[in-house]
Amino acid sequence: MSSAGPVVETRVNITELTSEVNMDWITIIESLLPLVSQNIPGAAEDEALAEIAIALIKRIKSQSNMTTDQIIDRAGLTTAENKIKIAEEMARLNAGGGSGSGTGGGSGSGTGGNP
Amino acid sequence: MKQRKTWTTALTLVLALTCLSFKCGGGGNTNNPPDGKRKYAKAADDIAGAISSMIDAVKKLQQQGRITADEEKKLLQLLNTSNDANNALINNIKSTTTVDASNKSELLSLLSQVTSAVSDLNNSGVLKIGNADARQRLSKFISTINAALAILNQLNT
Numbered sequence: 001m002s003s004a005g006p007v008v009e010t011r012v013n014i015t016e017l018t019s020e021v022n023m024d025w026i027t028i029i030e031s032l033l034p035l036v037s038q039n040i041p042g043a044a045e046d047e048a049l050a051e052i053a054i055a056l057i058k059r060i061k062s063q064s065n066m067t068t069d070q071i072i073d074r075a076g077l078t079t080a081e082n083k084i085k086i087a088e089e090m091a092r093l094n095a096g097g098g099s100g101s102g103t104g105g106g107s108g109s110g111t112g113g114n115p
Numbered sequence: 116m117k118q119r120k121t122w123t124t125a126l127t128l129v130l131a132l133t134c135l136s137f138k139c140g141g142g143g144n145t146n147n148p149p150d151g152k153r154k155y156a157k158a159a160d161d162i163a164g165a166i167s168s169m170i171d172a173v174k175k176l177q178q179q180g181r182i183t184a185d186e187e188k189k190l191l192q193l194l195n196t197s198n199d200a201n202n203a204l205i206n207n208i209k210s211t212t213t214v215d216a217s218n219k220s221e222l223l224s225l226l227s228q229v230t231s232a233v234s235d236l237n238n239s240g241v242l243k244i245g246n247a248d249a250r251q252r253l254s255k256f257i258s259t260i261n262a263a264l265a266i267l268n269q270l271n272t
Contacts (some may be wrong), residue, residue: 009223018264045175045179048175049175049176049252051173052171052172053168053255055168056164056165056168056259058221059160059164060161060164063157065162068152068153068156070154071153071156071157071160072159072160072205072209074160074163074206075156075159075160075162075163075201075205075211076163076202076205076206078160078163078164078166079163079166079198079199079202079205080202081167081197082163082166082167082170082194083195083198084171085167085171086170086191086194086195086198087189089170089173089174089191090188090191093177093187093188093191094183103239
């Protein structure tokens with residue numbers, strides 16, 4: 001056994017490292033959210049909102065793995081889903097899911113389907 | 116205030132990634148059709164995603180009692196208008212193979228409708244919310260949409 005052991009050469013790709021760090025950022029925040037909500041009074045409410053923000057971050061990041069047509073298709077699908085979500089939430093509010101008087105009148109414009 | 120830091124960090128990341136997603140797309144020149152179209156597709160997708168997230172956030176805030184039902188209704192109506200305007204823009208981008216002088220004016224017209232709807236969403240909806248904390252949180256989504264609109268506004272140049 002010589003005192004000088006085998007030399008291990010380590011090469012670090014800075015670009016890969018940076019992207020890994022960025023990925024870890026999201027993972028870290030995501031994993032810390034439940035801990036924060038357990039230990040800080042009132043944080044559970046914020047966890048719900050932070051999860052919404054994280055979902056948006058993931059969505060934007062995922063564009064890099066998609067073709068332009070896929071991005072456009074997803075955008076179109078999301079706007080269609082948004083219309084449904086808005087209509088459902090309006091219905092919930094009008095059925096007494098909230099307080100106060102409503103200012104009714106939803107817009108009824110339809111959007112053309114894809115060929 | 117740790118939870119506020121978490122929330123701010125998450126939304127700051129959204130903004131940073133929105134900006135970076137366009138930078139990574141390359142191009143930026145309307146003479147480069149594939150990259151040009153991709154950039155606008157990304158921006159329209161970001162707006163659609165931000166509107167979706169904002170609908171979810173508005174619902175949560177009302178359930179938590181941080182905004183009133185009337186405030187939520189107003190926000191949903193304005194979000195609906197923004198969503199319709201963005202949908203028209205998406206349909207136009209979809210049918211466009213290259214962004215050039217022949218279709219630029221139509222795209223710009225649709226873009227101005229999205230910009231106007233989002234401005235209305237901010238001025239008549241978000242900024243009218245009584246709870247300062249809820250107002251501040253929803254403003255972050257408006258910032259994300261505005262970051263995407265800034266990219267689309269390159270059509271003007």
